[in-house]
Amino acid sequence: MEKNKIVCLPQKDLNIKPLTHEEIHTAARERVYEISREFTQGFRFLEKYTHSVTFFGSAQLKEGDEYYDKARELAKRIVSELSYTVISGGGPGIMEAANRGAKEAGGNSVGLTIRLPREQVMNDYMTDHIDFYYFFSRKVCLTYSAEAFIFFPGGFGTLDEFFEVVTLLQTHKIPNIPVILFGTEYWGKLFEYLKETVRAKRMIDDDDMAIPHITDDFEEAIRVIKDAPVRKALPYNGLKINPVD
Numbered sequence: 001m002e003k004n005k006i007v008c009l010p011q012k013d014l015n016i017k018p019l020t021h022e023e024i025h026t027a028a029r030e031r032v033y034e035i036s037r038e039f040t041q042g043f044r045f046l047e048k049y050t051h052s053v054t055f056f057g058s059a060q061l062k063e064g065d066e067y068y069d070k071a072r073e074l075a076k077r078i079v080s081e082l083s084y085t086v087i088s089g090g091g092p093g094i095m096e097a098a099n100r101g102a103k104e105a106g107g108n109s110v111g112l113t114i115r116l117p118r119e120q121v122m123n124d125y126m127t128d129h130i131d132f133y134y135f136f137s138r139k140v141c142l143t144y145s146a147e148a149f150i151f152f153p154g155g156f157g158t159l160d161e162f163f164e165v166v167t168l169l170q171t172h173k174i175p176n177i178p179v180i181l182f183g184t185e186y187w188g189k190l191f192e193y194l195k196e197t198v199r200a201k202r203m204i205d206d207d208d209m210a211i212p213h214i215t216d217d218f219e220e221a222i223r224v225i226k227d228a229p230v231r232k233a234l235p236y237n238g239l240k241i242n243p244v245d
Helices: 021-046 066-082 094-104 135-142 156-170 184-199 218-227
Strands: 052-056 085-088 109-114 128-132 148-151 179-182 212-215
Touching: 021 128, 021 135, 052 066, 052 094, 052 156, 066 085, 066 094, 066 179, 066 218, 085 094, 094 109, 109 135, 128 135, 135 156, 148 156, 148 218, 156 179, 179 218, 184 212, 212 218
Parallel strands: 052 085, 052 148, 085 109, 109 128, 148 179, 179 212
Antiparallel strands: none
């Protein structure tokens, strides 16, 4: 820094009154209540849909993109051939494509949508939906009861959801549920890195690498879903939680 240079610091807003200790804890309790309520409402909402698959993928893709069109077609076939409910995050891109295909096939097309500060981006192809304020409670509900998880190419959000799902499977926190990665060109490069670097360093093993099914084939994806065992709840661990209305 130059000698004697004047540095302008932001002026403190003297009109802002700091929260008291009691106010901080009251706000925290209210937030915990809202989180509990959101989980409870989400689980109850999903009880209506006994057999379902969840689609994940980029919100940026438009109709005419290869992966948008394939997600739409795969969702349509899942409804037509398996009569499963299709669930997505209810937004644009791959989420829209999945909901669109399911609705066009006459099936349940469900969205777990997120409320954003200035707007809520929802697609027009849902037959039912529920809103969430918190991303993490929405993500739990997206993985709560599905018989399979289908991942199309996407960015950080999709990768976050993918790595959380495979971690839950790796650690047996959820039952053995198929994870289908649709798009070998896109996902193959990620798995080259995982194999050549992460697996080579013995940070994961061959069983971990075998969790996802990577494919470009509709028939294979349908077969994996069809052959999957019926999803069952994990053993009860004795934890007691008071219900929230």
